[in-house]
Amino acid sequence: MSLWKGVELHAVIDTVPDAMVIADEEGRIRSFSKGAEKMFGYCEAEVLGKNIALLMPSPDRERRGGYMRRNQETQIPQIIGIGRVTTARSSDGTTFPINLSLSEIKVDGTSGYVAFIRDLTESRETERELHTLQSELAHVSRISSIGGMATSLAHELNQPLTAVTNYANSASDLLKDPSEENLALVREALDECAQEALRAGQIVHRLRDFISRGETERHIVSLSRLVKEASALALMNGDGKKVDFETVLDPDLDEVLVDPVQIQQVVLNLIRNALEAMLESPHKRLIISSWPGKPGFVELIVADSGPGLEPHIADRLFHPFNTSKESGMGLGLSICHTIITAHGGKIAAKPSELGGTAFHITLPLASQGDDDG
Incomplete structure (x- = not known):
């Protein structure tokens, strides 16, 4: 029996409570479990033969043929056999947090991958799944x-x-x-x-x-990894429903020298603010992008299609106790300002091309050997 055929194999796959997807070495979907159909909103017939990037948010979903093969020497070896918190995209465009476990298989000389996917949106085990990540955020979670x-x-x-x-x-x-x-x-x-x-x-x-203050250490870390994990946390309660969420990060500007805990909390705060701002928007779009900043820095932009900032709020946006939320204390953006400034960067709010607000933050790029952690 080949790797991709057989009634017995599919019967086993359909017993898996979470989503189970089998793809060949080129990333083409060869089997799509009942759990995957329920999670992503696609029927198996719709996705068979298509690239597994279909299930990923931008920019991954644009990476068609050869997705798995092209990444064998980069991303894939880093996550084979290891559970990772990331995000996925359903058929209606909703981005939601998942725990992804990827295994490599070989049958009759044919290679492929098996992806086990758990939706973390309403999982009772969410706290346990994210325990490691959240424990790293212990200091800034006080904020x-x-x-x-x-x-x-x-x-x-x-x-x-x-x-x-x-x-x-x-x-x-x-x-x-x-x-x-x-x-x-x-x-x-x-x-x-x-x-x-x-x-x-x-x-x-x-x-x-x-x-x-507190015990903080700066390390060379991946900006895309920080953004991906912060996005998963921000979308935990289903806040990504009907939101067209996209990341456009420059791979040449990925390594930054920062306190990952603090910067992740800044990104998390900005994403949550954007999602709240778009609650009443008919079309919800959120784009996180990166561009070259001043020499030695990368500029990260979190842009939304919300209503934008009122002038009286914008003038004092980063001042403590300044808020437009009925129950807010007005400390979130002030704290973000404190963190970014401590890293030698800047944070600013500007009108977004999407019609809402775009927060621009600059972070120091890492050079080989600059890790002082």
């Missing part, structure tokens, strides 16, 4: 959950601000009778006002220290 600090932060700030108010009111009352004794008390009250205001400022500085 993502900073809304939970709102009560304690408000309590800390309330004390010095209340003292400022009380001292100012007392000084105002004392000035109604500007006797020498009262003027001395006014000066004392104003001195106390200044001290309490400084204390409030120190509380805010401690918050910024909490966010920006």
